[in-house]
Every structure is written in C-alpha cells, then in structure tokens.
Amino acid sequence: MADSVRIEAMFRTAMEVLRDSPEPLTKRQVTEAIASRxxxxxxxxxxxxxxxxxxxxxLGWRTGDAGTVGWITKRDGQWALTEPGIDALETYSEAELFAELLRRYQEIRKHRIQAHKALSGSEQLLANALGAVPGGSWTSYRDLAEATGLPEEQLSHFLAHVDIPGAYRVAYEDGTLPSDGMRHFRYRGGDIARRLKAEGATFDDQGRLAAEDHVTGGEIRERLAQLPPADPESQVQRAWLVRGSSVDGRDLVPIWLHKESASLAASSLQEIPIPVPRDELKAIVEDNYQHKSYAVRETKLAEFDAFCNRMRPGDYVLTTTQGKTYVGRITGDAAYVASSDKRSNLRRSVEWLNPTAPVPFANLPQPLPAKLHSQSDVVELTENIGAIEELLAALDIDLGDAAPDPTKELAFPTISQDLADEILVDLTQLQRLADLLWENKQLILYGPPGTGKTFIARKLAGNLAEPSAIKLVQFHPSYTYEDFFEGFRPVQRADGQLAFELRPGPFRQLVEAARQHPSDPYILIIDEINRANLAKVFGELYFLLEYRDDAIGLLYSGETDFTLPPNVFVIGTMNTTDRSIALVDAAMRRRFRFVELHPNLDPVKGLLGRWLERLRKDDEAAVHNLDAPEVLDTLNARIEDHDLAIGPSYLMKPGVYRREDGLADVWETAILPLLAEHHYGSPPSVLDRYRLASLRRGPAAPE
Known part of the structure; x- marks a missing residue:
C-alpha cells in the first residue's frame, strides 16, 4: 500500500460527502472533507x-468518470450527487462501487473508441488522450503533444479540422482559451468558458483556467496506463520506422532479422527503468547528452520516448537496408541491456514478417517511400498503417486478424452526359480534361477573358468530387505562402493579450481533409493563378507538385516529412490578357498541363450560338440581338492579338436578348472599355473598328 493510493475508499467517501450535504459543494469543499478523514x-x-x-x-479523475456515467453533476463549480449516484452508493460495497464505476465508464469508452476508428492513427491517439481529460478539467496543446508524441503544431491543426470529442478542453499552457480559429467549427462561436464552467472547471480573475484543474501530459499517460483496455481490438495500433542500417558505421539489420529484435544504440544513455516518465527521461537525456547540441538532445529524447514508452506489442515496425524494406510486429516490451559495443542498449523483440523477401523501395505503396527517407532513427508511421497493410497483403502475409473492410479505390467518376448538356461542351472534350487532371494532378485552363475558364473548372470539379472536397482560392499580387498554406497570425487571447498562432491556409486545410478520406478526390481551384508570385506562394511545396512521391520539411510547423496525398488535385485558371502564356517560367510548365480555351477553338468555338439556341427555346421574350454570335466572330477577327480576343461569356446573359438595346449596353459598358484598355495610348479612332454598328456592317474592317 506504500506505493498506491486508496482511491476506492476516497471515492466512496467523496460520494458520501456529497450525499450527506444538503446543498451542492465545491471541489475544494469535497477535497477538504476527504483530507479531514x-x-x-x-x-x-x-x-x-x-x-x-x-x-x-x-480523485479528480474518478469523480470525472462518475460525471461521465451520470453519478455526479459538476455545474458552475458545484458538485452534487444524482439519483443514480445515490442508488449506486446504497447498492454496492466500497470495492463493488469502484468496480461498477470502471465497468460503466469502460462501456462508454468502448463506444467512443469504436467511433474513433474512423479517424487516422494520429487522431485516434489524440482522441484517446482527450478521453483521459475528465469533465471539469483541462489540458494544453503542449501536454497533449507530450502525451501523444505528436508535434505541437501538427496537433493544433488536427484539433482545428477534425471533430474529436472533448477538444474544447484544450487551452494554452497558461490557461488562456484559444481563439475560434484554433477550434473545430462545431465549437466556434460558442461560449466555451460557460461550457467548461458547467462541467466544474474554474477560472481565475483574469479569465484563465485554474491551475488546479490542469491535467498534465504525464498525468494523461499515467491515467491511460491505469485504465484497463475496453476491448483488445479497440486499442490504437501504431506503426514505426526504426533505422538499423548504419549504427556507428555498422548494419545491424541482418542481426535484427536473425535475433528477431530491433534496437537503439543509446550509447551515452545510463541504465533506465522502462517505462520512464517523459519528464524524468528528459532530465536524464539532458545530463547524459550534455556534450551534444540542443537539437541532438531533442531528437534523442523523442526517439527514446517513442521506443521505451509509446511503442507496444502489436505495433508494426519497419526497417530498411540497401534500398529494401522489412516489416514486422513488435512482440515484447522495451528493455535496457548494456551492450559491449554500445550499439544496442535499448532493445525490443520483433517478429519479422518478410525476413527472406525484402521489398525494394520502388515497390512500396505510397507514401511509404517518402516517409522512409526521414533522417531520424525512430519515425512514427501510424498515419500510414493503411499503406503498410496494403504492403502485407501484396506479400500475402496472413496476420490472423479479421479481414479489414475493403477500401474504395481512388478514381474519378466518368464525366456525365448531363454535365456536357448543361454547359454545352462536348462530352469527349470534358473527359479529356478529366483525364489530363488525373494523369498529371495539376491542370491549367488559360485563355482570353470571357471564355469560361473558372466556370468550366468549377463544373468539372463538381462532377469529379463532392462539394465538401472542393476549395476555390483566387491569387493576387500580394498573395503569400502564409495566406495559401500556413503562417503565424496575430490573435487576441481571452485575457486581451496579443499573441501569434500558426494558422492553416486553404491549401493546408484541403490537404489535411484529403488525408482523412484517401479514397476520395480533393480538388483545389486556383483562380487567376498567374497573378501571384508562384515561387513565393508555393515555397517548398513547389517541389511536391512535380515530385509527388517525395517528402519535404515545412517552413513554419517543423514537420520534416510532409507529403502531398495522391488524392489532391489542382486546377488553375489563367487570363492571358494579364500575362501571356509565353511568359510562364519553365518550372511551372513542368508542373502543370495547359489547356487553351479560346473563342476560335473548341470547346469555346460556337458556344454562344449553342447557348442562344437553347435560350430561344426556353424564353419566348428572347427575340432581340440574335446576330450576337456573328458580331462576336467579326470582332475577334478584327482583334489582331490572339491573347486579347473576347470570349462569349459577356454575351451569355438572357437580358441581352430580351431588350432591343441589351447588346448595345453590354458593348458600351463591358467590351469597348476592355478594348480601350488594350489600346491605351492609341488615338480614340482606333476603337471605331470595334463599335457595334461597324461590326454589323460586315467582316471587313473600316479604313
């Protein structure tokens, strides 16, 4: 009993204190009553x-569990026993009461874990960690990072874009509540402080969450370790890369395969108990590796923590040597074994699944090749478990598990005839655009104004992807990487202080959403793509547009192995009056396929006539200006610059044909001003050749 807490007795006493009180009690009153007994x-x-x-x-953990199962209420800092709580107290003995609490809590937890299975591996870790933060408590981004091993910045992105129960209980380290932009949309705009108070959380005079309700990263780990598994199959399975091909100049992988193990050198690490709390491990690493730089110490801490504390039997493990990959399953706990050559002080037993059939890098499913290029000795691959199981299936390795649900293959749907009829574009031409996008991932529609570039891009995307999987942005000269992908933004915290937060841009949001649904296409439409400095906007992402199978390090978040999912596609539109296609640099040409939309070329050629024919059938009032297609053709014949032609969209408005002066209005207010800009500095008489009366007289240009 010297190294345990009499929690069963304390919990029952707390229940009795609440039962015997004529009114609700504060947390402090309950703990004071316990302390007196x-x-x-x-x-x-x-x-x-x-x-x-x-x-x-x-006691805070267990009363939080009691709140989850409905035995205790914690509202506005006041605790009270419910009728079911009173019944439980009167029905069960001390030990039985505590066992029943755990049983009921585990039932609820089991359903939550089942719901979490739809999340990616890293998000499941977050969901489990947040499940260890009971009502009336809170934790911080840094504590969650410590408990899960996820980078703090990546973690904050997850919580902002993935719906994980309890995410509103996450604040900054000082207890300040995050801004709406850092929350998932279901929590935005609501009174989070009021919700936390209703659960029993308290705030200080400055509006910050009280330190006494703070659940640290170490406490999250400790509580998860104490909870019995709700279901053996509900546990989150992780995956890891452990490097052994060059340990102080020696390839240890053949030894690992022979001895069915994996190891870390930990050459300067003293003998440690395993598992070891991260804060204790950090102090040991700081002492044992003080001769190394801070960057090395941080890396060693992350590697040792993952190997000793976060890996567990059943996790996948990969290793590489000579361009080939071996995959296995961890079968034992970590152990410290002082090795004579200092190359394998930390060890785990591993069942290697393909010891005689290593897989060449070129045959690995994506995105494993890029992930395996990471420089660290231990890399978490939990997000890529799907690719690992695909690899095992290709190797015909039977793990004895239930067969996973079949996954939908990523594919574009066939372009529908209904879409072709709706936008009056030939079906084969639309299918060609879809095929180009599928093959190259990036496509640009370019041409003069009014040729329907953005319209066709949006209609095409709408046929290929769900509305929620499509995002449109418009570039402009001041658009930056921080606007497009991610950057630090000033935000005002609840205490009035100004702080900077790393915030995702539209492309990062799309990428993170695409990762959660790898079988569905996600499409980013970039309108006026040539109006921004593309090298500046894309930054290091420019590399990934061409080399989709590789990984890069990110500028702000510190991620070292960021990849673009294969289900992310980009459609850009480019107005050639702003910048000629000839001026686009070679780097951009390599990364995109270019399709011209021009009034003299299919599918735009004849579009106005087809549209007008349909309008006349549907609208009896459309009887004026029916010569518009011929007038537009004559105009474009008189415009000598191919890139300055006028597209039919200006004239595809029903009002033009319902009024006799409708075409003249469009001509005077939209088309002639555009042509005047093209001829800036020329005599006013140059516009006479483009006036409506002149064009209607015939194809020959006036003298």
Missing amino acids: FKFTPYEDQRDDHGRPRWEVM
Missing part, C-alpha cells in the same frame, strides 16, 4: 508540478 501516506501526498497531491489528482 484520511491520514495520507508519503506516496499519496506526493506533489506534482502544480503542487497538487497525488490522491487529489486521482
């Missing part, structure tokens, strides 16, 4: 970083 052992009274005794922390 128990003489605490040194272990129970051991304090954490916030000065809270261990027994109080654990």
Whole structure:
C-alpha cells in the first residue's frame, strides 16, 4: 500500500460527502472533507508540478468518470450527487462501487473508441488522450503533444479540422482559451468558458483556467496506463520506422532479422527503468547528452520516448537496408541491456514478417517511400498503417486478424452526359480534361477573358468530387505562402493579450481533409493563378507538385516529412490578357498541363450560338440581338492579338436578348472599355473598328 493510493475508499467517501450535504459543494469543499478523514501516506501526498497531491489528482479523475456515467453533476463549480449516484452508493460495497464505476465508464469508452476508428492513427491517439481529460478539467496543446508524441503544431491543426470529442478542453499552457480559429467549427462561436464552467472547471480573475484543474501530459499517460483496455481490438495500433542500417558505421539489420529484435544504440544513455516518465527521461537525456547540441538532445529524447514508452506489442515496425524494406510486429516490451559495443542498449523483440523477401523501395505503396527517407532513427508511421497493410497483403502475409473492410479505390467518376448538356461542351472534350487532371494532378485552363475558364473548372470539379472536397482560392499580387498554406497570425487571447498562432491556409486545410478520406478526390481551384508570385506562394511545396512521391520539411510547423496525398488535385485558371502564356517560367510548365480555351477553338468555338439556341427555346421574350454570335466572330477577327480576343461569356446573359438595346449596353459598358484598355495610348479612332454598328456592317474592317 506504500506505493498506491486508496482511491476506492476516497471515492466512496467523496460520494458520501456529497450525499450527506444538503446543498451542492465545491471541489475544494469535497477535497477538504476527504483530507479531514484520511491520514495520507508519503506516496499519496506526493506533489506534482502544480503542487497538487497525488490522491487529489486521482480523485479528480474518478469523480470525472462518475460525471461521465451520470453519478455526479459538476455545474458552475458545484458538485452534487444524482439519483443514480445515490442508488449506486446504497447498492454496492466500497470495492463493488469502484468496480461498477470502471465497468460503466469502460462501456462508454468502448463506444467512443469504436467511433474513433474512423479517424487516422494520429487522431485516434489524440482522441484517446482527450478521453483521459475528465469533465471539469483541462489540458494544453503542449501536454497533449507530450502525451501523444505528436508535434505541437501538427496537433493544433488536427484539433482545428477534425471533430474529436472533448477538444474544447484544450487551452494554452497558461490557461488562456484559444481563439475560434484554433477550434473545430462545431465549437466556434460558442461560449466555451460557460461550457467548461458547467462541467466544474474554474477560472481565475483574469479569465484563465485554474491551475488546479490542469491535467498534465504525464498525468494523461499515467491515467491511460491505469485504465484497463475496453476491448483488445479497440486499442490504437501504431506503426514505426526504426533505422538499423548504419549504427556507428555498422548494419545491424541482418542481426535484427536473425535475433528477431530491433534496437537503439543509446550509447551515452545510463541504465533506465522502462517505462520512464517523459519528464524524468528528459532530465536524464539532458545530463547524459550534455556534450551534444540542443537539437541532438531533442531528437534523442523523442526517439527514446517513442521506443521505451509509446511503442507496444502489436505495433508494426519497419526497417530498411540497401534500398529494401522489412516489416514486422513488435512482440515484447522495451528493455535496457548494456551492450559491449554500445550499439544496442535499448532493445525490443520483433517478429519479422518478410525476413527472406525484402521489398525494394520502388515497390512500396505510397507514401511509404517518402516517409522512409526521414533522417531520424525512430519515425512514427501510424498515419500510414493503411499503406503498410496494403504492403502485407501484396506479400500475402496472413496476420490472423479479421479481414479489414475493403477500401474504395481512388478514381474519378466518368464525366456525365448531363454535365456536357448543361454547359454545352462536348462530352469527349470534358473527359479529356478529366483525364489530363488525373494523369498529371495539376491542370491549367488559360485563355482570353470571357471564355469560361473558372466556370468550366468549377463544373468539372463538381462532377469529379463532392462539394465538401472542393476549395476555390483566387491569387493576387500580394498573395503569400502564409495566406495559401500556413503562417503565424496575430490573435487576441481571452485575457486581451496579443499573441501569434500558426494558422492553416486553404491549401493546408484541403490537404489535411484529403488525408482523412484517401479514397476520395480533393480538388483545389486556383483562380487567376498567374497573378501571384508562384515561387513565393508555393515555397517548398513547389517541389511536391512535380515530385509527388517525395517528402519535404515545412517552413513554419517543423514537420520534416510532409507529403502531398495522391488524392489532391489542382486546377488553375489563367487570363492571358494579364500575362501571356509565353511568359510562364519553365518550372511551372513542368508542373502543370495547359489547356487553351479560346473563342476560335473548341470547346469555346460556337458556344454562344449553342447557348442562344437553347435560350430561344426556353424564353419566348428572347427575340432581340440574335446576330450576337456573328458580331462576336467579326470582332475577334478584327482583334489582331490572339491573347486579347473576347470570349462569349459577356454575351451569355438572357437580358441581352430580351431588350432591343441589351447588346448595345453590354458593348458600351463591358467590351469597348476592355478594348480601350488594350489600346491605351492609341488615338480614340482606333476603337471605331470595334463599335457595334461597324461590326454589323460586315467582316471587313473600316479604313
């Protein structure tokens, strides 16, 4: 009992205190009542970083569980026992009461974990970690990063874009609530402080969450370790890359395969107990590796923490040597074994699944080849479990598990005839655009104004992807990488202080959404793509547009192995009056396929006539200006510059044909001003050749 907390007795006492009170009690009143009835052992009274005794922390967890199962209510800082709580207290003995609490909580947790299975591996880790933060408590982004091993910036992106229950309980380290932009949309615009207070959380005079309700990263890990698994198959399976091909100049992979193991050198690491709390491990690494740079120490801490604390039996593990990959399953806990050559002090047993059939890099499913190029000795691959299982299936390796649900293959749907009829474009031409986009991932529609570039891009995207999987942005001269992908933005915190937060741009949001649904196409439409400095806007992402199978490091978030999912596609539109296609640099030409939309070329050629024919059938009032197609053709014949032609969209408006002066209005207010801009500096008489009366007289240009 010296190294345990009498939590069963304390929990029942807390329930009795609430039952016997004529009115609700505060958390402080409950803990004071407990303190008056128990003489605490040194272990129970051991304090954490916030000065809270261990027994109080654990009691907070269990009363939070009681709130989850409906035995206790915590509203506006006031605790009370419910009728089901009173029934449970009167029905069960001390041990039975606690066992029943755990059983009921595990039932709820089991359903939550099943719901989490739709999330990616990293997001499941977050969901489980947040499940260890009970109502009335809160944690910080940094604590979640410590508990899960995810980069803090990446974690904040997940919480902003993925619906994970309990995410509103995450704040900044000082207890300040994050801005709406850092929350998932379901929590935006609501009174989060009020919601937290209703659960029992308290705030100080400056509007910050109280330190006494703070659940640290270490506490999250400790609580998850204490919870019995709700279901063996509901546990989140992780995947890892462990490097062994060059450990102090020696390839250890053949030894691993022979001895069915994997290891880390940890050559300067003292003997440690395993598992070891991360904060203790950090202090040990800082001491043992003080002769190394801070960057090396941070890397070693992450690697040792992953190998000793976060890996567990059943996880996948990959390793590489000589351009080939081996995959296995971890079968044992980590152990410290002092090796004579200092090349394998930390070890785990591994069942290697393809020891005689390594897979060449070129045959690995995406995005594994890019991920395996990471420089670290331990890399988490949990997000890529689908690719690993695809690899195992290709190797015909039977893991004895239930067959996974078949996944839908990524593909574009066939272009429908209904779409072709709707936009009056030939079906084969639309299918060609779709095929070009599929083959090259990036496509640009370019041409003069009024040729329907953006219209066709949006209609095409709408046929190929769901509306929620399409995002449109418009570039302009001041558009930047920070606007497009991610950057730090000033935000005002709840305490009035100004801070900078890393915020995702539209492209990052689309990419993260695409990762969650790898079988569905996601399409980014960039209108006026040539109006921005593309090298500046895309930054390091420019590389990935051409080399989709590789990974790069990101400028702000610190991710070192960022990839573009294969289900992300880009359609750009380019107005040739702003910048001729001939001026586009070679780098951009390599990354995009270019399709011209011009009034003299299909599919735009004859479009106005086809549209007008349909309008006349549907609108009896459309009886004026029926010579518009011929007038437009004559105009474009008189415009000598191919890139300055006028597209039919200006004239595809029903009002032009319902009024006798409708065409003249469009000509005087839209088309002639555009042509005047093209001829800026020329005598006014140059516009006479483009006037409506002149064009109607015939194809010959006036003298």
